[in-house]
Amino acid sequence: MSRASDYDSPKSYTLVWVATLLLIVGFVTGLVMFPPMYETPKDEATSSVLFVGRFHPILLHMPVGALGLLCLMELICFTRRGEESLGVGALLTLWVGAAGSVMAVLAGIMLSREGGYEGGNFTLHQTLALIGTCGVLLALVVRIFSMSHENRELMHAYRALFFGSFGLMGLGAHFGGNMSHGSKFMTEHAPEPIKSQITGMEKWMLSFVEKPKTKGEPAAPEASPTPAPVPTPVPTPVPIPVPVPVVASSGTTPTPPPPTPPPPTPPAGSSSGPDEKLVFQHVILPIFEAKCNKCHNEDKSKGDLRLDTYEMALKGGENGKNIVAGKPEDSLTVQRIALPDDDDEHMPPDGKEQLTPAEAAAIRYWIQSGASETMKVSEAQFPPEAKEAVKL
Incomplete structure (x- = not known):
């Protein structure tokens, strides 16, 4: 039998129709059982769900991998010969990619x-992934229908539907990467034109989903002795010599010029340059x-738990106070850092970049020292073992 006659022979797509319908039913059932959430769940999930x-x-x-291939x-497959050669393989690859999605x-x-x-990053990651997956499933149905009816x-x-859906899934994956590796992960080493385009796109898309940022209520630090600030020496005004009046030849005494006022004395506690740096903002937060x-x-x-702002750091998390002002031994942050590396x-966690002893x-x-937000580096008296972390 010739190769052409194989292409002209009728093909049955019953099996792939059944597999596709089961896939769609499974997806819808899963969404009904576990609807997407965009905030912290109120009820704790079971161990099997988290597993x-x-x-x-x-x-x-x-x-x-499947959809990229x-x-x-x-x-x-844009050409007729390509479709005849790879059409069935493309359909199988599409089904595998849809199932994986x-x-x-x-x-x-x-x-x-x-x-x-x-x-915002989580909202876009989840939303674009959902839309992209629905688009891929719809594209799968359209491809089966077009192949069974030979409708070019x-x-x-x-x-068009497939490439658009795959693009949306790629965008969703990008925002997922922002969640896992930070918002600068993709752009840190990118050429400037590409970096500016990606950054602009991110800001534009995030503007649709991000809520106005509000400062969280800081947890009231427990009373603790805050170290007294080191007094800044006040410069002593230099006395200005008063010119001695000179008697003119006519016997009259000229009026001396008014004395130049001394330079203004800086207020106590003020400083400039590196001394203005704050311990939390320039040492701890980095x-x-x-x-x-x-x-x-x-x-x-x-x-x-959030540690990206002072207020959120003091607020703590679900396990309690991570920072207890004046009491490092009661602060979960210090306790967790001090545990052995192999402790759960x-x-x-294991596999992440660890803190140095100085940090x-x-x-x-x-x-x-009181976990102050306003303590200056110039006022702090870091122990010798911490000096390596205070490079400003």
Whole structure:
């Protein structure tokens, strides 16, 4: 039998129709059981739900690989010969990519039940992934229909729908990367034209979903002795010599010129240059940003804990006060840092960049000194072991 006759022979798509309908029913059922949430859940999820949710980072690679391969296949399938050669393979790849998308989205929704996921990046990540997955499922239905009816015009509509849906999923993945690695992960080393375009796109999209930022209510620090500020020496005014009147030859005494006023004395406690730097803003917060805030920020607050602002840091999380002013031994931050690296409660967790001894000592000193937001570096008396972390 010739090769052409194979293409002209009728094909049955009953099996793929059944598999696709089961996939759609499973997706809808999953969304009904676990509807998407955009705020911290009120009820604690079961262990089985969280167990499945932890597979989200693994499952999301399957649709990325399958749908990425399909993009190349569809470029070949634009021609009639390419469609005849790769059409069935493209359909199978599309089904695998759609199934992977469904599993990744449902696992991601289950993972969000763990709490600590909120903010603009999370909203866009989840929303775009949902829309993209629905688009891929619809594209799958359109491709099966166009192949079974040999409708090339409908095939063009399918490709437009598929590429658009895949693009939305890519955008959703980008905002998911912002949650996991920080908003500068993709742009930090990008060329300036690309960086400006990506940054502008992010700001524009986030403007539709982000709530107005409001400062959280700071937790009232427990009473603790705050170290007295080191008094700044007040410069003693230099006496200005008064010119001695000179008797003129005519015997009259000329009026002396008025004395020049002394320079203004700076108020006590004021300083300039590096002395104006604050301990929290310029020493402690950069440590949090480098070692803690990938999991404790506005978009991803694991354990309902944020360390990206002073107010949020003092507010604490679901396990209690992470910072107890004047009492580092009662502060969860210090306790978790001091645990052995292999302890499940140690922070940062195993596999993440750890704090240096100097950084840990700096945090401990700041809390011991009262955890002030306004204490200046010039007033602080960091212990020798913390000096390495105070490079300004």
